[in-house]
Amino acid sequence: xxxxxxxxxxxxxxxxxxxxxxxxxxxxxxxxxxxxxxxxxxxxxxxxxxxxxxxxxxxxxxxxxxxxxxxxxxxxxxxxxxxxxxxxxxxxxxxxxxxxxxxxxxxxxxxxxxxxxxxxxxxxxxxxxxxxxxxxxxxxxxxxxxxxxxxxxxxxxxxxxxxxxxxxxxxxxxxxxxxxxxxxxxxxxxxxxxxxxxxxxxxxxxxxxxxxxxxxxxxxxxxxxxxxxxxxxxxxxxxxxxxxxxxxxxxxxxxxxxxxxxxxxxxxxxxxxxxxxxxxxxxxxxxxxxxxxxxxxxxxxxxxxxxxxxxxxxxxxxxxxxxxxxxxxxxxxxxxxxxxxxxxxxxxxxxxxxxxxxxxxxxxxxxxxxxxxxxxxxxxxxxxxxxxxxxxxxxxxxxxxxxxxxxxxxxxxxxxxxxxxxxxxxxxxxxxxxxxxxxxxxxxxxxxxxxxxxxxxxxxxxxxxx
RNA sequence: GCUCCCAUCGUCUAGAGGCCUAGGACGGAGCCCUCUCAAGGCUUAAACCGGGGUUCGAAUCCCCGUGGGAGCGCCA
Numbered sequence: 001x002x003x004x005x006x007x008x009x010x011x012x013x014x015x016x017x018x019x020x021x022x023x024x025x026x027x028x029x030x031x032x033x034x035x036x037x038x039x040x041x042x043x044x045x046x047x048x049x050x051x052x053x054x055x056x057x058x059x060x061x062x063x064x065x066x067x068x069x070x071x072x073x074x075x076x077x078x079x080x081x082x083x084x085x086x087x088x089x090x091x092x093x094x095x096x097x098x099x100x101x102x103x104x105x106x107x108x109x110x111x112x113x114x115x116x117x118x119x120x121x122x123x124x125x126x127x128x129x130x131x132x133x134x135x136x137x138x139x140x141x142x143x144x145x146x147x148x149x150x151x152x153x154x155x156x157x158x159x160x161x162x163x164x165x166x167x168x169x170x171x172x173x174x175x176x177x178x179x180x181x182x183x184x185x186x187x188x189x190x191x192x193x194x195x196x197x198x199x200x201x202x203x204x205x206x207x208x209x210x211x212x213x214x215x216x217x218x219x220x221x222x223x224x225x226x227x228x229x230x231x232x233x234x235x236x237x238x239x240x241x242x243x244x245x246x247x248x249x250x251x252x253x254x255x256x257x258x259x260x261x262x263x264x265x266x267x268x269x270x271x272x273x274x275x276x277x278x279x280x281x282x283x284x285x286x287x288x289x290x291x292x293x294x295x296x297x298x299x300x301x302x303x304x305x306x307x308x309x310x311x312x313x314x315x316x317x318x319x320x321x322x323x324x325x326x327x328x329x330x331x332x333x334x335x336x337x338x339x340x341x342x343x344x345x346x347x348x349x350x351x352x353x354x355x356x357x358x359x360x361x362x363x364x365x366x367x368x369x370x371x372x373x374x375x376x377x378x379x380x381x382x383x384x385x386x387x388x389x390x391x392x393x394x395x396x397x398x399x400x401x402x403x404x405x406x407x408x409x410x411x412x413x414x415x416x417x418x419x420x421x422x423x424x425x426x427x428x429x430x431x432x433x434x435x436x437x438x439x440x441x442x443x444x445x446x447x448x449x450x451x452x453x454x455x456x457x458x459x460x461x462x463x464x465x466x
Numbered sequence: 467g468c469u470c471c472c473a474u475c476g477u478c479u480a481g482a483g484g485c486c487u488a489g490g491a492c493g494g495a496g497c498c499c500u501c502u503c504a505a506g507g508c509u510u511a512a513a514c515c516g517g518g519g520u521u522c523g524a525a526u527c528c529c530c531g532u533g534g535g536a537g538c539g540c541c542a
Contacts, residue, residue: 010541042542045542048542105539109538112467117468118469161469161470165468165538166469167538169539174540179540184542200472201537202536202542203537204471204537232477234534265491269478269491272480292472293472294472296478298476298478298493307505311505422501423501424501427501428501429502434502434503435503436502436504437502437503439501
């Protein structure tokens with residue numbers, strides 16, 4: 001039987017890295033075993049579900065490259081099916097209508113809490129024959145009273161729940177709409193999901209779902225409850241940490257494979273390997289080897305991994321990602337050759353694509369002014385001679401290459417009896433506007449002859465007047 | 467309160483009874499390379515939550531504490 005996994009987010013909040021990781025695990029598991037990955041949007045909460053959140057899920061999954069084989073399915077479009085199973089349940093005696101009012105339920109809960117008991121429904125309507133006038137009933141699942149349910153979880157091992165701890169949960173509201181735990185069961189059965197991989201906050205729901213599955217005569221899926229992701233401070237993930245939309249990472253200049261690599265290493269490892277390509281993840285990931293404990297989100301490591309992936313990616317691809325980053329900074333970069341050249345020289349000089357773009361601006365347009373500190377130190381009366389010497393040698397170059405530029409700078413230094421720093425730094429500030437850039441020879445090569453000479457002339461005038 | 471889950475450096479993890487003087491990675495510190503910034507290389511500080519057992523031997527198995535988390539909704 002083919003492996004079938006699913007990612008089933010609810011669009012009541014923005015998709016964040018916690019959700020992305022469970023999606024990744026499900027996707028990886030399906031890919032590893034040649035299975036099917038299903039995307040299902042659990043939007044039965046009409047009040048809180050939003051169109052925007054749904055869009056973030058769709059866009060986010062696409063950006064990350066976590067493509068689904070089936071779906072997306074929307075639970076709101078499957079209402080007829082849920083009602084059908086509901087009727088079937090009631091007819092078979094697996095579920096019953098409950099006429100207890102919210103007020104009565106509230107009272108029951110308070111009394112139980114008062115004697116320090118676990119709040120649960122007492123089953124009053126289990127054997128009720130007649131409807132209660134004036135009350136729209138909910139539907140409850142008739143959970144077994146005795147015995148136990150064993151959740152065979154591939155991450156946690158066997159987890160045992162006594163049925164006595166479980167009460168008759170509501171599976172349809174008084175307006176007739178089905179609730180989450182019921183929809184999940186029907187969907188997982190209908191979609192023939194073989195492996196349910198989800199956050200371990202669902203572990204407590206699992207025995208109820210298994211009881212319903214059993215009542216339906218469906219086969220049990222394999223469960224894998226993955227631990228949650230905590231914020232960097234060890235507290236529950238919130239907006240302050242990484243609980244922002246996953247698309248924020250795209251906008252901030254992260255590579256999708258870097259984010260995924262970071263996430264896959266949270267709770268899982270393969271020897272001492274830290275950097276994984278998407279192919280390696282698909283080959284090596286093993287859901288059964290995932291840790292049981294929650295792990296904290298570490299932004300520094302994500303940054304490091306991002307740079308590792310940036311350095312490994314083809315410059316052409318980095319160039320593509322650089323375009324929107326530059327555009328966001330007001331630079332319309334159209335020269336693909338230049339873009340690729342910049343990607344090549346800048347890729348080990350930025351932890352994010354955004355940072356790389358910010359530090360590459362002088363390649364694409366003239367800077368408005370020199371960095372004050374850099375100019376004060378390097379564009380002085382003393383630097384006129386080296387600047388002039390380099391300028392003259394460069395302009396005499398037949399071919400504009402890094403090697404030629406290197407010659408020009410070293411020769412100027414030798415002739416003037418100066419150290420490399422005394423020559424390269426003024427040139428660097430002259431052409432880049434700051435004291436930081438890639439090696440001076442490749443910087444000049446990338447900038448091109450015309451731009452380099454023009455900026456050197458500007459700098460010469462500036463230095464002479466300082 | 468009840469039920470369930472979890473517990474190795476600051477963080478992510480390796481470790482499935484002797485290979486552990488507890489390994490790797492991020493971050494930190496120092497050094498090297500060097501025209502700046504990086505990248506890279508080397509060195510270094512840093513952990514088995516506590517207590518009982520089991521065993522010739524426990525980070526690893528069991529129990530009890532402690533601490534953290536989740537669930538107990540006509541939310542998902």
